[in-house]
Amino acid sequence: MTAEIHLSDPDATSGVTSDATPGASNDVSxxxxxxxxxxxxxxxxxxxxxxxxxxxxxxxxxxxxxxxxxxxxxxxxxxxxxxxxxxxxxxxxxxxxxxxxxxxxxxxxxxGEDDEAGGLVASHMDRELTAVRRTFSRLDETSIRQAAKAIVDARRVCVIGLRNGYPIALHLREQLIQLRADVRVLPQPGQSIAEEIVDYGPADVAIVIGVRRRPATFPALVAALADARVPMIVIGDATVRSSLPASAPPITVLEADLSSHVLSSYTAAFALAALLVDAVSDCLPAEESAARISAINRLFDDMGELESSPRRRQ
CATH class of the missing domain: 1.10.10.10 (Winged helix-like DNA-binding domain superfamily/Winged helix DNA-binding domain)
Known part of the structure; x- marks a missing residue:
């Protein structure tokens, strides 16, 4: 896995001295x-x-x-x-x-968007599809496969999500646990995280969800993982790169385009999580993943945890 962190700003020039158009009001944004x-x-x-x-x-x-x-x-x-x-x-x-x-x-x-002509549903769908297309157009298949192999080979995997990232982390963990053992979601509700990651090291993998708006502790978290030499896979929007350490163990950044209207939509981030799970599944021998899923399904049946499919009324 390779880091791809862009922190430079080649557009900023020292010759620019004003924040607004010369002669224009500074109150005009x-x-x-x-x-x-x-x-x-x-x-x-x-x-x-x-x-x-x-x-x-x-x-x-x-x-x-x-x-x-x-x-x-x-x-x-x-x-x-x-x-x-x-x-x-x-x-x-x-x-x-x-x-x-x-x-x-x-x-x-x-x-310039005519929601009334296109309709609320059509406009929403267009934004979501555009975000997913932009997200997937940036992906490198080799990096995805390398990330998936790292997850398969890892001793343990933790999926970390803070604030808006937690639902994505929880969903991703629930998918990965069906394919391999020792996958945890962090932090536990209401708990701190330091004691949870202290034992992780180079033999493990941390999948970190870094979508906006992240807590102020996010940079310290990824820095602590980097100091412990934990390989990281980061799913985040374009802003996450500025929070990653410049010198770190291998980091794969999967950048999601967050569709926005008034509030951000995380459809593309969930799509990246689904892609990562599919890639992990492809890395595993078919009989191995099938055997684990079958064993889980048998336990579901034995324990009666899931509702049965409803019978059709005559």
């Missing part, structure tokens, strides 16, 4: 400028503007090339958009966004 000029933008510029409004946190952590790739437009298009909004470059635009938006805060609804 980047969001206001997008909304005011939206109808004057070209179709591709509008596409980029819609993406920005729904992914303001990504604006703060991605460079211009990455933002252009995420929004599906070219770098020249993104540069033209900055200029039409009144900014000299991406660094100036980013600084203005930072004045009005805290990383991880709920994103904004876009402009």
């Amino acid at each position: 980047a969001v206001d400028r997008i909304r005011r000029t939206f109808d004057e933008l070209t179709a591709t510029e509008q596409e980029a503007a819609r993406f920005i409004l729904g992914h303001l946190t990504d604006v703060l952590v991605c460079n211009s090339a990455e933002l252009a790739e995420l929004s599906g437009v070219s770098q020249p298009t993104m540069s033209r958009l900055y200029r039409k909004l009144g900014y000299a470059n991406a660094g100036e635009f980013r600084r203005d966004v930072r004045r009005f938006h805290q990383p991880g805060s709920p994103e904004l609804a876009s402009v």
Whole structure:
């Protein structure tokens, strides 16, 4: 597994001294400028503007090339958009966004989207599908298979999820435990985590869910795992990279595009969890995974834990 952590900001230039357009009011945010000029933008510029409004946190952590790739437009298009909004470059635009938006805060609804014409359901589906497509377009199959093999070969596996990451971690653990033993979800409800990870080391694997908005303790957690030389698989959004240690044991970062309307949707993160489980299943001998699942199902039947399939009424 290899780390792929981008912390640099090649768009920031030392020659930029202002946070807003020269001559413009500092109270006019980047969001206001997008909304005011939206109808004057070209179709591709509008596409980029819609993406920005729904992914303001990504604006703060991605460079211009990455933002252009995420929004599906070219770098020249993104540069033209900055200029039409009144900014000299991406660094100036980013600084203005930072004045009005805290990383991880709920994103904004876009402009120019006709929900009434398309319908609430259709608009929601389009956002979710777009997020999943963007997520999977960035994946490297070799890294996925290496991560899956590490999970299969590990002595123990812990799946760690804090705050919004906990439901994803719990679901992922419940899937993995059907394929291999010694998979734990951390932290336990209401408990601290230090005593839970103290025994983990290079022979183990930690799967860490790092979707926004993460608790302030998240960087210390991954740093502690790195100090213990625990291999990590991180499922998170674009903001998670800035929380990872620069020097660490192997880290595989699986980046999810969090669909946003008013609040973030974690469909793409759950999709990555499902992909990881499928990859683990593919790494195991078919008879081994089938035998474990059969044994679990027999216990379900013996213990009567699950409801029986309802009979159809005559």
